[in-house]
Amino acid sequence: MAQLASALALWTAGFRSTLQYRTDTFIVIAMALAFQGTGFAFVWVLLSRFESLAGWTLGQVAFLYGLRLIVHAAAGVLTGPIFSLESQVRSGDFDRYLLRPLSPLVQFMTQRVEISILGDLLGGVAIFAVANQAIGLAWTPISVLYLCLAVLGGALVEGSVRILIGAATFRTLSSQSLVFLADSVFSNFANYPLSIFGTILQYVFTFILPLAFVAYLPATALLDKTADLQVSPAFAFAAPLVGLAWAFVAAVVFNHELKHYQSAGH
Amino acid sequence: MVGIADQLPAYSKLARLELKTTLSYRSSLVGGLVVVLLRIALLKAVWTAAYADRPSVDGVALPDLLTFITLANLQLVLMRPMLVWYIQQRIHEGKIALDLVRPVPLLGQLFAQQVGATAGLVPLVLLGVPLAFVLGNLAGPASPGATLAYLASLALAYLISVLIGLLMGLVAFWTVQSLGVGVIYEFAIQFFGGALIPLMFFPPVLRGLADVLPFRSQVSIPVSIYTGAISRPADLAGAFALQLFWVVALALVVGWVWRYAQRVVTVQGG
Numbered sequence: 001m002a003q004l005a006s007a008l009a010l011w012t013a014g015f016r017s018t019l020q021y022r023t024d025t026f027i028v029i030a031m032a033l034a035f036q037g038t039g040f041a042f043v044w045v046l047l048s049r050f051e052s053l054a055g056w057t058l059g060q061v062a063f064l065y066g067l068r069l070i071v072h073a074a075a076g077v078l079t080g081p082i083f084s085l086e087s088q089v090r091s092g093d094f095d096r097y098l099l100r101p102l103s104p105l106v107q108f109m110t111q112r113v114e115i116s117i118l119g120d121l122l123g124g125v126a127i128f129a130v131a132n133q134a135i136g137l138a139w140t141p142i143s144v145l146y147l148c149l150a151v152l153g154g155a156l157v158e159g160s161v162r163i164l165i166g167a168a169t170f171r172t173l174s175s176q177s178l179v180f181l182a183d184s185v186f187s188n189f190a191n192y193p194l195s196i197f198g199t200i201l202q203y204v205f206t207f208i209l210p211l212a213f214v215a216y217l218p219a220t221a222l223l224d225k226t227a228d229l230q231v232s233p234a235f236a237f238a239a240p241l242v243g244l245a246w247a248f249v250a251a252v253v254f255n256h257e258l259k260h261y262q263s264a265g266h
Numbered sequence: 267m268v269g270i271a272d273q274l275p276a277y278s279k280l281a282r283l284e285l286k287t288t289l290s291y292r293s294s295l296v297g298g299l300v301v302v303l304l305r306i307a308l309l310k311a312v313w314t315a316a317y318a319d320r321p322s323v324d325g326v327a328l329p330d331l332l333t334f335i336t337l338a339n340l341q342l343v344l345m346r347p348m349l350v351w352y353i354q355q356r357i358h359e360g361k362i363a364l365d366l367v368r369p370v371p372l373l374g375q376l377f378a379q380q381v382g383a384t385a386g387l388v389p390l391v392l393l394g395v396p397l398a399f400v401l402g403n404l405a406g407p408a409s410p411g412a413t414l415a416y417l418a419s420l421a422l423a424y425l426i427s428v429l430i431g432l433l434m435g436l437v438a439f440w441t442v443q444s445l446g447v448g449v450i451y452e453f454a455i456q457f458f459g460g461a462l463i464p465l466m467f468f469p470p471v472l473r474g475l476a477d478v479l480p481f482r483s484q485v486s487i488p489v490s491i492y493t494g495a496i497s498r499p500a501d502l503a504g505a506f507a508l509q510l511f512w513v514v515a516l517a518l519v520v521g522w523v524w525r526y527a528q529r530v531v532t533v534q535g536g
Contacts, residue, residue, distance in 0.1 A: 027446030038453040042462045049467050050316040050323075177297045184301050188308045196315035 006102050010110035011077075018115050025115050032119025036069055039191065040127060054195045060223055062131035065191045067151075068215035069124025072186070074155035075162070076117035079109055082162045086176040089169045092264030105163070105254050135223075143222060146240075150218035153243030157213045158186060160243075160250035167250075167257040182209070190214045195228050202230045210246065213239045273370045280375055281382030288348075288386025295387070299394050302339055306402040309335050309462065324466060329403050330493060331464065336402030338461035338489045343391050344424065345455065345484055347431030348383040349376050350448035354438045366528075373432065373524060380428050408494025415502060419488040422509040426484050429516035436520070439527040459485030480516070483509045 019025060043065060047058035056064070085108070088094045097104035161182055169175040190211040194202050206212040217236040220226045226233035235242070288295070310332055317328045353376065356362040365372055398404060407413040434447050456462055459481035468476060476482055487505045490496040496505050 031446050031449045034450040034453045038457045038462075041457055045463050045468060045472065046312070046316055048469060053312065054315045177293055180297060181300060184304055188304055192308075192312060196311050198311075 003102060003106065007106045007110050010107065011113065014110055014112040018113050025118075028115045029119040029122070032116040033123055035187075036120060036123040039187075040065055040123070043191070054193050055228065056193045056225075057135070059131050059134035060219075060225075061191075061193065062127055063135060063137075063223065064193065064215055064219040066124050066126075066128025066131050067154075067219055068191050069120050070128060071124075071151050071154035071158065071214050073117040073121035073124055074151055075158035076114050076120065078155055079159035079162045080114035080117065081109055081111050082166050082179055083114075083176065085166045085169050085179075086174055089261065090173055090264065094261060095263055098261075103255075104258060105251060137222065146237075147218070147222065149240035150221075153240030154214040154218065156243030156247040157210050160246035161186075161209065163250040163254050167254045170257045170260040170262075185209065186211050186214065190216065192216075193228065195230075199230055206231055206235065210242070213242050273374065276370045277374060277378040280378040281385065284379040284382030285386045288383045289389075295390050298343065299390050302343055303394060303397055303401055306336050306339050306398055309339070310402050326464070326466075329405065332403035333405045334464055334489055334493055334495075335461065336398050336404050337492060338459065338485050339402075339456075340391055340394055340398055341420070341423075341489065342456065342459070342461055342485065343387055343394070344384055344420075345427040346384075346387070347380070347427060347434060347448060347451070349380045349428075349431045350435045350438075351445065352376070352379060352383075353435035354445055357438050373520070376432060376435065377428060380431060384424070405493075407492050408497060412491060412494055412497065416488055416492040419491050419505065419509065422506070422513060423484045423488050426480055426509065426512045426516060429513065429520055430480065432520050433516065433523060436523050436527045439530055454479075455481045455484060458482070460489075461485050480512045483512050 040062070043061055044058065047053060047061060051057070053061055085094075088108075094104075094108070097107040100107060162179055165178045165182055166175050168178070189197065189205065194205055194212055194216050197205070202212070206217075212235075217229075217239045220228060221233075221236040221239070226236050229236065313331060313335065314328065317323060317331075321327060353362075356365060365375060368375065395404065407416060430451070431448075434451060437447055458476045458479050460476070465473060465476050465482065465486055487496065487509060491502070491505065496502060
């Protein structure tokens with residue numbers, strides 16, 4: 001509990017320091033919105049012309065898209081600094097996390113907050129809200145609770161992939177391009193009903209690079225589309241738990257690999 | 267007064283240096299290629315699903331559409347305005363002062379550097395061609411004449427891209443921050459250039475917007491010439507005229523902005 005309080009305090013400090021750079025804040029949010037806006041404009045124009053995508057209407061794809069963005073923002077809250085892990089390990093700046101009485105992983109991830117998550121969150125909530133209106137989904141207390149857990153679970157899955165790739169940095173001193181690549185795969189492929197990618201890729205995206213858990217599986221559960229799935233519908237309902245399992249594995253692997261950290265200047 | 271001919275060796279040296287710099291960052295080059303190829307693969311899956319079993323929509327067959335999208339996205343790699351990043355960095359480091367006192371004009375230096383950086387990307391794009399063929403689709407050009415017209419149109423598209431790059435780079439003289447503008451531009455050109463959805467599928471309002479923006483001249487026009495969608499002499503003449511219009515208009519704007527930019531430049535640490 002004390003660990004959690006320290007983590008929260010560190011995160012808040014990181015967030016405040018980022019907000020000091022006003023022009024940057026504005027531009028970075030605009031950049032995130034431009035990136036996500038372009039992707040969504042594509043979906044919107046395409047589906048206005050072609051009615052449906054593998055049986056998903058514009059409203060349903062937008063629902064999935066918005067959910068994915070919200071989860072991406074949440075993953076950014078948990079693991080945003082991952083993109084600077086390589087440079088901090090190379091320069092030896094990672095030393096400082098080993099000196100304080102809090103998990104190095106937690107200290108590293110709470111050092112600062114990438115402001116682009118605000119752009120993702122704004123875009124995601126807007127798209128999700130409009131989509132929800134369009135398809136007129138009937139929410140129950142259970143489905144709202146499931147949605148919250150699914151967002152957290154999805155963020156844990158996306159964050160775990162980042163941490164697992166990042167863990168390689170301690171031995172190889174390089175991970176950044178792989179982290180960017182994984183991010184690019186998530187940003188491109190997780191926004192769509194995975195049935196359009198064929199059977200093999202669906203299994204890959206469920207068990208190897210588990211981006212199905214980020215938004216697609218929860219969306220099939222909420223939209224009552226689990227009949228589309230190649231895998232058992234149980235996976236869709238268990239999506240939040242899968243996030244916890246991946247996070248546990250990621251933390252264990254990270255802490256194990258951390259022993260290979262050599263600092264700089266030897 | 268030194269003529270442009272006397273400055274040529276300096277320009278070619280600058281371009282070659284920039285070419286070397288680009289080639290030395292191999293992992294970021296490969297990373298850039300992978301991102302483009304992923305986008306092509308994604309677009310293929312999405313478009314194939316959207317077409318479902320229809321052989322063609324609005325007279326466009328799926329393989330032709332995929333060729334259009336694949337070529338448009340590969341070609342965009344060459345249009346990347348690296349000089350925006352370069353100018354911002356020189357201003358941050360205060361080295362822009364050095365660039366300004368060199369015996370060749372700054373705009374010329376930047377142009378040469380952009381050409382060098384693009385030359386460094388050419389092998390990457392060529393390497394991407396067979397992969398793009400597998401992940402997307404690539405048919406040959408519509409005719410030998412179309413190949414020549416495509417290359418001419420591509421050259422004009424490139425000129426437009428460099429001029430827009432210069433314009434965005436000069437923004438840094440006022441704000442010391444132009445990176446964001448450059449990133450937003452890369453998304454705008456993808457969408458309004460027609461690299462994600464060919465412009466004919468746009469709804470009227472967006473189509474009208476795309477028609478008045480320069481991005482169409484950078485992406486959609488050359489690719490349409492390649493595929494033969496623009497092939498009648500009158501259409502070709504219209505397409506080239508529009509591209510030339512943008513070259514002249516942007517060159518005038520860059521010249522005008524440059525006159526003011528020189529007075530406001532901030533030299534950090536100077």
